[in-house]
Amino acid sequence: MSSMPTTLDGGRYQLGQLIGRGGMAEVHVAVDTRLGRTVAIKIMRPDLAHDEIFLTRFRREAHSVAQMNNPNIVNIYDSGEEIITFENGQTEHLPYLVMEYVKGQTLRDIIKANGPLSQRDAEHVMIGVLSALEYSHRMGIIHRDIKPGNIMISEQGIVKVMDFGIARALDDSATTMTKSQGVVGTAQYLSPEQARGETVDMRSDLYSAGCVLYEMLTGRPPFTGDSAVAIAYQHVSEVAVRPSTIVPGLPTAWDSICAKAMAKDRQNRYATAAEFKNDIIAFMNGGVPTATAFNPLTDLSATKAQQLPMTPPQPATVQQGPATQRFNPVTGQFERVNPDGSTGSLRTRADRRAEIAKKKHKRNVVIASIAAAIVILGIAIGGWLWWDHAQNATKFVTVPTFNETTTEARARKQLSDLGLNINVKQDADSTKPEGMFTKQTPAGGKRVAEGSTVEVWFSTGPRSIKIPDVTGYTQEQARSTLEDAGFVVESSVQTEDSATIAKDHVTRTDPAYGTSQLKGSTISLWVSSGMTKVPDGIIGKPQDQALAALSQMGLTVTVMQEPSDTVDKGSVIRVSPEVGTSVEQDSTVTVWVSTGREQVNVPSITAGESLASARAVLEAAGLSVKVDGDSSDGATVESISPSAGTSVDKGSEVTVKTKAPSSPSPSPSGSSSSPSSSGSGQNGDDHDQR
Numbered sequence: 240m241s242s243m244p245t246t247l248d249g250g251r252y253q254l255g256q257l258i259g260r261g262g263m264a265e266v267h268v269a270v271d272t273r274l275g276r277t278v279a280i281k282i283m284r285p286d287l288a289h290d291e292i293f294l295t296r297f298r299r300e301a302h303s304v305a306q307m308n309n310p311n312i313v314n315i316y317d318s319g320e321e322i323i324t325f326e327n328g329q330t331e332h333l334p335y336l337v338m339e340y341v342k343g344q345t346l347r348d349i350i351k352a353n354g355p356l357s358q359r360d361a362e363h364v365m366i367g368v369l370s371a372l373e374y375s376h377r378m379g380i381i382h383r384d385i386k387p388g389n390i391m392i393s394e395q396g397i398v399k400v401m402d403f404g405i406a407r408a409l410d411d412s413a414t415t416m417t418k419s420q421g422v423v424g425t426a427q428y429l430s431p432e433q434a435r436g437e438t439v440d441m442r443s444d445l446y447s448a449g450c451v452l453y454e455m456l457t458g459r460p461p462f463t464g465d466s467a468v469a470i471a472y473q474h475v476s477e478v479a480v481r482p483s484t485i486v487p488g489l490p491t492a493w494d495s496i497c498a499k500a501m502a503k504d505r506q507n508r509y510a511t512a513a514e515f516k517n518d519i520i521a522f523m524n525g526g527v528p529t530a531t532a533f534n535p536l537t538d539l540s541a542t543k544a545q546q547l548p549m550t551p552p553q554p555a556t557v558q559q560g561p562a563t564q565r566f567n568p569v570t571g572q573f574e575r576v577n578p579d580g581s582t583g584s585l586r587t588r589a590d591r592r593a594e595i596a597k598k599k600h601k602r603n604v605v606i607a608s609i610a611a612a613i614v615i616l617g618i619a620i621g622g623w624l625w626w627d628h629a630q631n632a633t634k635f636v637t638v639p640t641f642n643e644t645t646t647e648a649r650a651r652k653q654l655s656d657l658g659l660n661i662n663v664k665q666d667a668d669s670t671k672p673e674g675m676f677t678k679q680t681p682a683g684g685k686r687v688a689e690g691s692t693v694e695v696w697f698s699t700g701p702r703s704i705k706i707p708d709v710t711g712y713t714q715e716q717a718r719s720t721l722e723d724a725g726f727v728v729e730s731s732v733q734t735e736d737s738a739t740i741a742k743d744h745v746t747r748t749d750p751a752y753g754t755s756q757l758k759g760s761t762i763s764l765w766v767s768s769g770m771t772k773v774p775d776g777i778i779g780k781p782q783d784q785a786l787a788a789l790s791q792m793g794l795t796v797t798v799m800q801e802p803s804d805t806v807d808k809g810s811v812i813r814v815s816p817e818v819g820t821s822v823e824q825d826s827t828v829t830v831w832v833s834t835g836r837e838q839v840n841v842p843s844i845t846a847g848e849s850l851a852s853a854r855a856v857l858e859a860a861g862l863s864v865k866v867d868g869d870s871s872d873g874a875t876v877e878s879i880s881p882s883a884g885t886s887v888d889k890g891s892e893v894t895v896k897t898k899a900p901s902s903p904s905p906s907p908s909g910s911s912s913s914p915s916s917s918g919s920g921q922n923g924d925d926h927d928q929r
Contacts, residue, residue: 369516427462428447434474637685669696706762707724738794800831
């Protein structure tokens with residue numbers, strides 16, 4: 240048989256590590272190189288390529304789920320069939336499904352690791368499961384295998400139902416799969432009608448969902464046993480122990496909800512997934528669920544006649560003196576067994592006859608079951624004898640387990656000593672040093688025929704690859720893309736302001752994208768704080784340049800105008816918030832643009848007014864004074880320039896033309912007897928002449 244292919248669809252899908260394995264398929268994480276996204280690919284096991292039953296199931300899943308689009312159902316993106324070549328040269332078409340990749344855990348693994356869920360967590364998971372079933376039932380699809388292993392919980396807490404591999408359309412459910420394919424489903428979550436090989440409907444899914452709810456609340460399935468037959472028998476004929484008796488303090492309303500969902504008679508179950516979901520929501524919001532009116536014992540007695548054609552587990556009995564006590568699995572208590580086989584007090588003769596008739600019917604069923612079991616046992620023994628003969632005819636050996644210390648020479652010798660061949664392959668996609676062992680197939684511990692070939696890979700050494708551009712990605716998307724490319728991403732991130740990248744989205748990587756780094760290198764992520772900065776260098780810039788710079792920083796601008804004595808007209812005077820301030824993206828910034836110097840009118844100055852008075856008026860108007868003429872304070876104004884009423888820039892210079900003050904009038908003659916009076920006439924003559 241050939242190994243599983245490493246690429247599909249002509250190289251479009253690059254297969255990665257194995258993340259799941261089921262009865263008919265393997266699931267690998269992969270990269271869709273065309274769309275650049277991580278996907279999960281379910282590939283049919285090559286050894287089942289000739290099995291028409293499994294091929295039918297596999298193709299049915301693609302057809303069933305491709306029709307559906309629901310947030311609680313794992314989406315199918317694509318499907319196809321890859322041609323593989325077996326070692327004998329025969330080719331075969333290997334079907335595959337390309338599915339949504341959900342990073343998280345199955346509910347089975349969560350319960351296994353942590354035990355029972357809290358009531359709120361159980362409610363959250365069940366609402367997701369029932370929402371998925373409500374949608375699929377509305378689309379006419381019954382899942383038929385609801386169980387914890389088919390329920391994924393993503394890292395974000397989203398519930399995803401998967402594996403519709405045995406799903407069937409509602410109008411195709413009348414024909415069960417028991418004749419050719421066995422009872423469909425998983426024993427611990429099997430509805431009574433599935434166990435009996437009868438027709439199923441959407442209420443069969445609700446029974447299985449009830450079993451899942453029971454396990455979430457208690458940490459264990461409702462029925463367990465040594466075999467699938469014993470468990471299936473309990474589904475048909477026994478009532479599960481109440482969850483509140485397993486988990487002290489658990490509200491008894493959960494007992495009623497589980498019991499109604501797991502009613503033996505499907506007529507007594509929830510009619511739809513929506514009804515089931517609404518009952519849980521009502522209870523968790525303080526209401527009374529409708530399930531409290533359901534009586535599981537009445538439901539059981541109504542279906543007692545419908546027994547499985549298999550050997551039932553016998554009730555435990557204890558002898559105490561002349562009386563016998565028997566444990567009743569329905570009530571969970573020991574009851575007295577009377578000589579006539581009845582329990583409790585002696586009954587009337589008519590009741591005894593009815594009881595005897597009932598026992599006779601049950602005995603007939605048991606005999607038929609034993610006969611069927613003998614036939615099944617005969618088939619099993621025959622199969623075992625055939626297998627034993629086949630084992631003895633061919634010598635089988637155990638494949639050794641190799642590790643990182645295994646050299647090529649050592650692997651060759653170990654396999655040769657066991658009679659096995661080796662096919663050495665180069666692993667060019669490994670981050671390990673050159674020559675180190677990376678993987679093998681078959682895996683260590685497997686039993687293979689002597690002479691078989693074991694493929695062993697050794698690293699060619701880490702290779703350099705370019706860091707992909709994850710700018711603008713969410714942290715989860717960036718991590719997934721970088722890890723898929725072969726890098727290790729630091730758990731912590733750095734934050735920085737960004738004008739264009741949304742908060743918590745990636746702004747850059749360190750090293751930067753596009754640079755080549757060794758596969759396995761560590762990459763740091765920087766993410767946006769959701770803030771941006773008011774840029775420096777816009778004060779004094781022309782308005783259009785400043786607005787462009789602010790717009791590039793993802794800011795909205797409001798423009799105001801005001802005069803300025805220092806900033807040229809049309810340029811930025813100031814901004815609020817101030818430059819360098821961190822603000823939220825798309826914040827509004829106010830910019831003040833200069834209209835130039837302030838204009839004032841030259842005030843009116845009266846001719847003859849003193850220079851001191853004129854100076855005071857002009858300076859009060861914001862103008863400077865230049866004196867043309869006498870500059871003493873006693874000088875008088877003749878004129879000003881510019882003239883009064885002229886509009887000029889504030890601070891402009893006004894020229895004031897002045898003249899000296901007038902001389903004082905002379906004193907009357909002869910008023911003095913001083914010696915100088917003798918010359919007064921001459922002085923007066925001189926004055927007159929002037």
